[in-house]
Each structure stands twice: as C-alpha cells, then as structure tokens.
Amino acid sequence: MIEDIFEKITEEYCEISPEAIFDWSQRIKIIEHKKKHLLIKEGSYSTKFYYIIKGAVKAYYLLDEKEITDWFAFQNDFIPSTTNHLIGQKSNHYIELLEDSILIELTNTDLEEICKNHHDFEHLYRLTLSKVIYQLRERIASLQFRTVKQRYDSLIELHPTIESRVPLGDIASYLGITQESLSRIRASK
Amino acid sequence: MIEDIFEKITEEYCEISPEAIFDWSQRIKIIEHKKKHLLIKEGSYSTKFYYIIKGAVKAYYLLDEKEITDWFAFQNDFIPSTTNHLIGQKSNHYIELLEDSILIELTNTDLEEICKNHHDFEHLYRLTLSKVIYQLRERIASLQFRTVKQRYDSLIELHPTIESRVPLGDIASYLGITQESLSRIRASK
DNA sequence: ATAAGAATTTGATTTATATCAAAAATTCCT
DNA sequence: AGGAATTTTTGATATAAATCAAATTCTTAT
Numbered sequence: 001m002i003e004d005i006f007e008k009i010t011e012e013y014c015e016i017s018p019e020a021i022f023d024w025s026q027r028i029k030i031i032e033h034k035k036k037h038l039l040i041k042e043g044s045y046s047t048k049f050y051y052i053i054k055g056a057v058k059a060y061y062l063l064d065e066k067e068i069t070d071w072f073a074f075q076n077d078f079i080p081s082t083t084n085h086l087i088g089q090k091s092n093h094y095i096e097l098l099e100d101s102i103l104i105e106l107t108n109t110d111l112e113e114i115c116k117n118h119h120d121f122e123h124l125y126r127l128t129l130s131k132v133i134y135q136l137r138e139r140i141a142s143l144q145f146r147t148v149k150q151r152y153d154s155l156i157e158l159h160p161t162i163e164s165r166v167p168l169g170d171i172a173s174y175l176g177i178t179q180e181s182l183s184r185i186r187a188s189k
Numbered sequence: 190m191i192e193d194i195f196e197k198i199t200e201e202y203c204e205i206s207p208e209a210i211f212d213w214s215q216r217i218k219i220i221e222h223k224k225k226h227l228l229i230k231e232g233s234y235s236t237k238f239y240y241i242i243k244g245a246v247k248a249y250y251l252l253d254e255k256e257i258t259d260w261f262a263f264q265n266d267f268i269p270s271t272t273n274h275l276i277g278q279k280s281n282h283y284i285e286l287l288e289d290s291i292l293i294e295l296t297n298t299d300l301e302e303i304c305k306n307h308h309d310f311e312h313l314y315r316l317t318l319s320k321v322i323y324q325l326r327e328r329i330a331s332l333q334f335r336t337v338k339q340r341y342d343s344l345i346e347l348h349p350t351i352e353s354r355v356p357l358g359d360i361a362s363y364l365g366i367t368q369e370s371l372s373r374i375r376a377s378k
Numbered sequence: 379a380t381a382a383g384a385a386t387t388t389g390a391t392t393t394a395t396a397t398c399a400a401a402a403a404t405t406c407c408t
Numbered sequence: 409a410g411g412a413a414t415t416t417t418t419g420a421t422a423t424a425a426a427t428c429a430a431a432t433t434c435t436t437a438t
Contacts, residue, residue: 063334068330068333068334070326070329070330070333080322115312115315119308119311122308122311122312122315123304123311125315126304126311126314126315126318129315129318129319129322130318132322133269133318133321133322133325136322136325136326136329137259137325139329140259140325140328140329140332141257141259143329143332143333143365144257144259144332144362144365145252145257145365147394148394148395167414167415167416168415168416168417169415169416176332176333176334177395177396178395178396178397179415179416179417180395180396180397180398180416180417180418181394181395181396182416183416183417183418184395184417184418186416186417187417187418336424337424337425356384356385356386357385357386357387358385358386366425366426367425367426367427368385368386368387369386369387369388369425369426369427369428370424370425370426371386372386372387372388373387373388373425375386375387376387376388379438380437380438381436381437381438382435382436382437382438383434383435383436383437384433384434384435384436385432385433385434385435386431386432386433386434387430387431387432387433388429388430388431388432389428389429389430389431390427390428390429391426391427391428391429392425392426392427392428393424393425393426393427394423394424394425394426395422395423395424395425396421396422396423396424397420397421397422397423398419398420398421398422399418399419399420399421400417400418400419401416401417401418401419402415402416402417402418403414403415403416403417404413404414404415404416405412405413405414405415406411406412406413406414407410407411407412407413408409408410408411
C-alpha cells in the first residue's frame with residue numbers, strides 16, 4: 001500500500017531514494033476517520049500535513065459566523081498546512097472530512113526532519129509546493145474576472161464527481177457566491 | 190551590494206552557506222531597465238527568476254484583449270516564475286516594469302542547478318515558495334468574500350506607496366473590478 | 379510653457395448577484 | 409418505511425458593480 005502511494009507521487013513529481021522513503025515510512029501514521037470528523041480545529045495550530053489515500057475533505061474558516069470553504073481535496077491530494085511557519089501564525093482553519101476517509105498523517109516537525117535528512121525529499125516537497133502555487137493562481141484567475149458560470153464549469157471539469165460528493169453550499173462558498181445563486185446557475189443549464 | 194541582498198534574505202528566511210552564495214553569485218546577472226520594459230513577453234517561456242533590488246513591476250495576461258494584472262512586486266520581492274514546470278506549460282504572462290528598476294536575473298536552469306548542488310539553497314527556495322503560498326491564500330480570501338472596499342484598504346495597508354506608483358486601472362484589475370468602480374470607491378472615503 | 383496624450387472621475391443606465399422568505403426535495407435516523 | 413432534519417430550489421426585491429459615454433485632471437515630450 002505504502003509502495004503504491006510513493007509510486008503515484010514519483011510518477012507525478014520525481015524519484016525518491018529508498019532511504020528517504022524509509023525515513024518517511026517510519027514517521028507517518030495511517031489514520032481513518034468518519035465523515036464530519038475535524039482534522040484541525042480553528043485556533044489550534046495546524047501542526048500536521050495530510051495526504052488523502054481515499055476520501056474527501058474541505059478546509060474552511062469562519063467569517064461573521066459564516067463558513068467560508070477555500071479548499072477541497074480528494075484522493076491522492078495533499079492537504080497543505082494552513083499555517084505560515086515563517087511568521088508562526090496560528091491556523092484559523094477547520095479541516096473537515098466530507099466522506100469516510102483514509103489519510104496519511106505526518107507532523108510538521110517530522111516533515112521538516114525528513115527534509116533536513118534527505119535533500120531529495122526536500123526537493124520533492126518543493127515540487128509539491130510549486131503545484132499548489134499553480135493551483136492557487138488558477139483559482140485567483142477564476143475569482144478575479146471569470147463569470148460565476150465559467151468558475152462553476154471549470155470546477156466541475158476539474159472534479160467531475162464533486163456535485164454528488166460535496167454539499168451545494170460548500171461549492172457556492174468556494175466559488176465566492178451564495179448558495180441561492182449557484183442553484184439558479186445550475187438550473188439554467 | 191550582493192552581501193546586503195543575502196543579508197535581507199537570510200533575515201527573512203534562513204541562513205545559507207558561503208558555498209551556495211558563491212555558486213549563486215557566479216550565475217546571477219544584475220540588470221537594469223527603464224519603466225515599461227517587458228521582462229517576459231506573452232507566449233515565450235518564462236525561463237527566468239527575478240529579484241527586485243529597486244523598482245516595481247506588474248505581471249499581467251490578456252483576456253478578451255483586456256489586461257488582467259495579477260501580481261505586483263516591489264523592492265526585495267521575488268517575481269516567481271509563472272510557468273508550471275511540472276506540466277511544462279508556457280507562460281501566458283507579461284511582466285512589465287512600472288518604474289526604472291534594478292533586478293537580479295537567474296535562469297531557471299541555473300536555479301535548478303544551484304538547488305541540486307546545495308541542499309541549503311533548495312531549502313531556502315522552498316521557504317520562499319511557502320511565503321508565496323501564504324500570499325496567494327490571502328489574496329483568494331480577499332477575492333472570495335471581502336467587499337471591494339475591504340480589498341482596497343488591505344492592499345493600501347500592505348503597500349502604502351502603491352497608489353502613487355501604480356496606475357489606477359492596474360490596481361482595479363488586481364482587485365477584480367473596473368477602474369470606474371475603484372475610482373468611485375476611492376472618492377467615497 | 380504648452381499642446382497632445384494618458385489617466386482618472388463623473389453621470390446615467392443596465393445587469394448580475396445578494397438578501398430575505400418560503401416551498402419543495404432529499405437525506406438521515408430509528 | 410416514515411417523520412424529522414437538512415439541503416436545495418424558487419420567488420420577489422434590493423444592492424453593488426458593470427457598462428457606455430463624456431468631462432476633467434494629470435503627465436509627458438517638445
């Protein structure tokens with residue numbers, strides 16, 4: 001199982017030495033939780049890094065008592081830490097499972113240790129961050145000037161199963177609109 | 190001068206070995222250009238990485254013949270490459286100087302070489318990407334549900350000099366609104 | 379210093395989305 | 409399976425921002 005995961009990662013990013021994989025495998029924990037479980041609660045430091053073996057999660061924060069969803073992750077995705085370590089800022093995010101899920105958990109301390117011990121692992125980690133940057137830039141382009149219809153369509157294209165797996169309100173929030181508006185857009189297709 | 194720059198970087202991110210700094214200093218080029226100069230033209234691969242010693246730049250792309258500005262950078266900022274190397278995608282961005290500027294230029298090939306040769310440099314580079322991610326997430330939060338007024342105010346707070354240095358139309362574009370709307374918001378203060 | 383060009387502001391109108399409220403549909407639980 | 413709870417849709421209205429057009433102010437080059 002662990003081998004399969006690293007094969008996927010190697011395929012997408014780069015090769016990793018057996019030593020680094022061993023070090024990593026000694027530190028990770030495979031965890032399983034039910035739908036609605038909170039991986040990170042607001043106000044607590046986000047000290048862990050997750051990889052989704054199976055399942056789905058959303059990240060959200062509260063603004064004026066409303067949940068604002070700003071990240072979805074599915075099978076084979078990472079859940080990047082929401083904390084900025086450079087400024088030691090607390091996470092203000094919740095991360096909630098949208099389905100029963102199996103995840104790999106790694107503490108930030110361990111992640112940093114592995115990076116320190118293995119240059120190739122740090123390289124891999126750097127590449128995963130580049131990918132996150134690419135995704136975030138796409139998302140900004142989407143929010144900045146595309147119509148809601150366009151944003152919705154490209155979300156569906158990116159995650160064809162999202163409609164059946166994620167509540168409409170969360171999708172609307174992610175797109176930066178109200179649930180009513182999304183419902184109307186969806187009806188007008 | 191080069192020493193000063195690395196002192197700034199060290200202060201913000203982490204220490205770097207003299208060997209890595211030396212390697213880096215052998216590969217960089219210090220360039221100087223006038224306002225309106227284009228560092229990257231659309232359609233050409235963005236193969237360089239810049240650091241601003243002095244000046245200001247904007248990154249933009251064209252959508253339906255309109256310029257969409259999606260990044261500003263000032264003194265001591267990086268200009269991250271707009272290319273996603275994992276998928277080898279072409280840049281569709283222009284990067285234009287908003288003022289006469291002095292920059293450090295490093296080709297992506299050289300950057301990768303330095304990272305390969307010096308683990309500590311790769312570490313530094315990884316930290317700079319984390320910071321970019323933090324900034325992009327802030328920007329998404331801003332576009333997703335904050336009012337235009339709030340977005341404008343926090344931009345001014347982050348870059349107090351921006352109003353006098355950057356054309357209104359570019360700021361409006363960055364905020365995801367028309368220039369006319371920004372003008373009205375500004376008038377209502 | 380001044381004319382030409384560029385950037386910004388103002389005005390009138392239209393359009394997209396938010397808001398508030400309620401009905402309908404779906405999911406969840408025992 | 410059947411009622412409660414949740415989620416989604418629909419409706420009426422209000423609001424923010426876009427659009428198009430023109431006037432004004434600011435910059436730049438000669």
